[in-house]
Amino acid sequence: MNMRTCVLTVLVAAMAAASPAAAADRIVHHAIDRATGAVVRVVQTPAGNRVEVETAGLLVSRQVGATKVTTLIRDHRDELMVSFERGRLTVKSPAGHLSAAQSQVDQMAAARRLIDAFPGSRKALTLINKLGFGPEVPLLPLLVTTRSFLQAVTMNPASPADLASFQRRVDAAAGVRVTKVAFGQDSGKKSTDRTPTECWDAYTKEAIAAYIEYEQCVKDLAWYEFLDLTACATIYDVRAMGAFSWWMRCVSIG
16 A cells, blocks of 8 residues: 555545535536536535536536545446545446456556547547636636546547646636635634625635645656546545535524
8 A cells, every 4th residue: 555545545535534425416606618618517416526517418527425436427328437445446337337456557548448439538638627716716726637537548648738727727716825824724713704895715725735735746747647546536536625614604604
């Protein structure tokens, strides 16, 4: 068991203990993107928090649970599901069903080909890269790993211009304000005592610090190291979702 897997195991176990299942799915935040018309939702479910991007005929979702991460793409009636659980990758698509462990390099390559063969994969990446949300929108950090996953597994990714545009918006959110202070502790104030601007400033610091940590985690990994990539992404997803939930409480949303 490597360090990423160990950290992930501890983190998801703590997450499971601290987050009792809700009675039903609940939309806690949504926004409509003016550039694409897509609807972006954050959903609390008994199985974990989920982020969805939906437009006409296409749904992209990423759900993070206590022991499982699932990416779902629905392209009209066809559906692709990719899940990571307990050291194993499982892909289900109209073209076939495949399951592989990290040590099965050939099977991992076959899984990537299966994901890439699904037309909705490239449509989903193109959609996310074309979203017009700027750094002022709190949903942007929640889409980072969905976009990174699709970029890693598609053999014909979105155009360099689209990728660069998304990256510029993430970088713009960071600015020069990332600090080493602990999240929620930078001013000594309770969240209920903060102004909306102070809530946003604290949220931005944590979300971008998490993103920088995620970049460092994945920078030396190859595309076929799916499980290590997923460990990095899951840690980021939990941290980003936690920051988002704190921001909603801070500004009394939900």
